[in-house]
Every structure is written in C-alpha cells, then in structure tokens.
Amino acid sequence: xxxxxxxxxxxxxxxxxxxxxxxxxxxxxxxxxxxxxxxxxxxxxxxxxxxxxxxxxxxxxxxxxxxxxxxxxxxxxxxxxxxxxxxxxxxxxxxxxxxxxxxxxxxxxxxxxxxxxxxxxxxxxxxxxxxxxxxxxxxxxxxxxxxxxxxxxxxxxxxxxxxxxxxxxxxxxxxxxxxxxxxxxxxxxxxxxxxxxxxxxxxxxxxxxxxxxxxxxxxxxxxxxxxxxxxxxxxxxxxxxxxxxxxxxxxxxxxxxxxxxxxxxxxxxxxxxxxxxxxxxxxxxxxxxxxxxxxxxxxxxxxxxxxxxxxxxxxxxxxxxxxxxxxxxxxxxxxxxxxxxxxxxxxxxxxxxxxxxxxxxxxxxxxxxxxxxxxxxxxxxxxxxxxxxxxxxxxxxxxxxxxxxxxx
Numbered sequence: 001x002x003x004x005x006x007x008x009x010x011x012x013x014x015x016x017x018x019x020x021x022x023x024x025x026x027x028x029x030x031x032x033x034x035x036x037x038x039x040x041x042x043x044x045x046x047x048x049x050x051x052x053x054x055x056x057x058x059x060x061x062x063x064x065x066x067x068x069x070x071x072x073x074x075x076x077x078x079x080x081x082x083x084x085x086x087x088x089x090x091x092x093x094x095x096x097x098x099x100x101x102x103x104x105x106x107x108x109x110x111x112x113x114x115x116x117x118x119x120x121x122x123x124x125x126x127x128x129x130x131x132x133x134x135x136x137x138x139x140x141x142x143x144x145x146x147x148x149x150x151x152x153x154x155x156x157x158x159x160x161x162x163x164x165x166x167x168x169x170x171x172x173x174x175x176x177x178x179x180x181x182x183x184x185x186x187x188x189x190x191x192x193x194x195x196x197x198x199x200x201x202x203x204x205x206x207x208x209x210x211x212x213x214x215x216x217x218x219x220x221x222x223x224x225x226x227x228x229x230x231x232x233x234x235x236x237x238x239x240x241x242x243x244x245x246x247x248x249x250x251x252x253x254x255x256x257x258x259x260x261x262x263x264x265x266x267x268x269x270x271x272x273x274x275x276x277x278x279x280x281x282x283x284x285x286x287x288x289x290x291x292x293x294x295x296x297x298x299x300x301x302x303x304x305x306x307x308x309x310x311x312x313x314x315x316x317x318x319x320x321x322x323x324x325x326x327x328x329x330x331x332x333x334x335x336x337x338x339x340x341x342x343x344x345x346x347x348x349x350x351x352x353x354x355x356x357x358x359x360x361x362x363x364x365x366x367x368x369x370x371x372x373x374x375x376x377x378x379x380x381x382x383x384x385x386x387x388x389x390x391x392x393x394x395x396x397x398x399x400x401x402x403x404x405x406x407x408x
Contacts, residue, residue: 014211015219021194021207022052022166028190029164029203033061033090033157035150036168037081038074039246040216040227045168045208047225050085061090061157063165065146066130067100068113069123069272071265073230074246079127080226092153095126096134099143102250104258105278106321106372111250112143123271148387154202162201170211181209213241233264250276298367306347306362313369326408327398328376329365333407336360 010017025032034049036042046062053060062085064078082091095114102111112118114126126132134140139152157163171181181194189195194206208216220227234244237260250258258279262269273280300309310329314322336345345360353359357380368378375383384394402408 014208014215017210018048018207019052021192021205022049024192025164025166025205025207026052026056026058029162031061031158031161031163032058032166033063033092033154033163034166034168035063037062038064038070038078038228039168040213040220040231040244041168041170041173041208043077043081043168043225043227044211044216044219045166046081046085047219047223048207049166050088053088058088059090060085060088061092063092063094063150063153063157065094065098065149066113066127067098068095069250069275070268071228071230071246071261072268073233073265074228075124075127077226077228077230084226091129092157093127093130094149095130095132096137096140096149097142098149099145100250101374102276102278103372103374104250104276104281107318108277109321109372109374111276116142118275121275123268123275145387151199151202155199158201162203164203164205165198167204167206168208169206170213171209172212181206217241230264234260237263250279298363298370306366310362310365310369313366317369323395324374325369325376327395327402328368328379328381330398330402330405330408331381332360332365332376332379334405337407 012020032049032053034042034046037046049060052058062082064082066075066078078093082089082093097112097114097116099110099112102109114122114132134142137153137156139156140149144152154163154165169181181196187195187197189197189203192205194209196204196206198204219225228246230246231244239260261272300306304312314325317325333345341360345362347361348354348363349359349361354361354364357364357378364378367373368376371378375381384390
C-alpha cells in the first residue's frame, strides 16, 4: 500500500509552531547552529533561534558560506545580523575555495569562489574575521562541493556530540524543497516530520517549513526586524514576493533573473562579469525565447531533423560536457527502448505531451542541450550526488554501459 503525504492542520499559528520546534531543538541538543543568514528565510530563522538562545542563556553557532560574487547588500545584511546577535552567536563566516555551478557557460560549467589562483580577479576581498585558512577544518579540501562542505561542517561542529542545524527552508518554495523534508520518514528524529538526519551525527531541523512567503514578511514587519535590503531593489525592479530569491545567481534555476543583477548593483556586476565566465551573456539572454538558451521554444535549423540538430550541438561542446550529456541521453534512450520504443524515439511529438514529459523525442533532448540543463531535468533526471568520488564512479559505470548499449 502506497503512503501519500497529507497536510495536518495544527491548533496554533505558524509562528507559535516554529517557536515550539526551536524550543524542542534546544531541549534535545547541546550543539545547535543556524545556516544563513542572507535571505529572508534564513534571516527569520536566525531571529527566532537567537531569541530562544538569549532566553536560555545559550550560545548558537551561525554558518555563513560567503560565495564571493554576491550582492553587496547581502554582505551588508550579514554584517548587520552578526552584530545584532553578537552576544549569543558563534560566527563562522566561511571564505574558502568551494566548487559552484555555473549554468551560464558550457566551457566552464563550474567556477570556484575564493580561488587562490584567481585572487587578482576576486569580486571583493574576504570579510575581516572570516575563515580563510583551510586548515581550520580537517575535512576541507580545495574545490570541494558546497553540499559536501555543509554536511561535513555539521559533524565537525558537533565534535563528539550530535548537532542540530536549524535550516530556513519552506515547502511552498518548490517541489524539491518539499521532497527534501517529506520524503524520508526513516531519517526523522523522534518521529518529528520537520527533522532529518544528515551526515554522521547531524540533524537538520526545519522550524519554518510550513510558513508562506507572506508569513515571513508579516513577522519581519510586526517585529521591526532587519532584513536584506536587496529585496527592496527587487521590488522596485518589478519582482513579485514569490520571485524574490537570494542565492548564488549563476545556478540552473537562479540564472533566470541574472539580468537584474546589473540593474540593482551595477558596480558589483562590473566585477562579476570579469570573474564568472558567461555571466554577461547569461544576463543578455536569460529571458529570451529561442535557440540561445532554449527558453520556451526552439527553432529547427534548415536542413536538419531534431536528431541531427542534437548531434550537431553535441559535437560543438567541449569533450567533458559532450560526454556528460551523452551519458544522460544514453540512459534516456535505453529507458524508452524498453518501454514502447524499441526502434528509437520520435523526432518530435505533441508539444504539450513533450512539455509534460509524457513522451520522448529528440526535440526534448535538443532543448536540454540548449538550456545547458546539466542535471537534464528536461529528460526527467533528478540531481545526483555531488561528491567527486560519486561522479567519477558514475562516469566509469556509464562508460561500461554505453559500450554494450551502443545507443548514441
């Protein structure tokens, strides 16, 4: 019998529920830290957690990973938050070389913030007092993935004790965020649906998982609390409450608003263009439909089928990127060969069925390549493990499989 998730109404409002969850965390764990605070969610998380820490006379760790090429307003806000709660927090402002996704370039699909080899091109200098010495963390290695660092930090922070990380993510932001909280019942702590075990002995706690965007801003306004002023600029630029997101702006989803960067902070943007390859092109074309970034629709060049166009695009990619996409496409083709398409998938199908991912086609493959959709969400793939050893293992496995499949 398949279990389905359902909403359960509580007899308290979301603010009281969040405070109760944070109180439970302080009762349950001696080592607690907050991840943030740069955006509205993580800032509200710190406001709530710091209030509980003050009430109990406890210390609270704060992890902020500085990704270098960020809004100046974000850095100003983090400084403000660290100063506001200096009496109760143990700050960990990280400025270390970490591997990050760059969805606006196919020649350099990743970039590394605070890369020592690129120090003359850094967007800004590390914050005074930030952690710039890799030896502080015995687990750190130059170029490790962002997700790896977050997981390893939790186990390091706890030492010999279990640690709790208070995370400000909400289920109404995206399906992926809902899944990250709801999918794994076995990892819950004490059966709490807003917890999940991570790493060796770290627990993620999501006290505001059921808040709406409107709840966040209502709380900030009523309490008169500081927030990242970049949201004011986003509002002035015409973004709705639900479109306002703060994270490294060169990722697969975040690049959609890259054109606003140079409008909101032109001085920062000038340095970003010189630092992150493809940033300027991404800003120019992030909202354009057509073949530049594969947004909404793609046009078939004269003399090509969608399959031959896919071959042309693949042949134009750097070797490492061509191999990556061909691995994904091979799995896609093989999967459908076993499910009604033994002689190959169609060149194109009904656009609505393609958009809903109900049918395969070479046009779907073309759009994935044009979008530089490295995860290949357009082919129904999900995010894989980010650790380098996992990626290398996957590459070796696919090399063996493709040698026997011979589908691409």
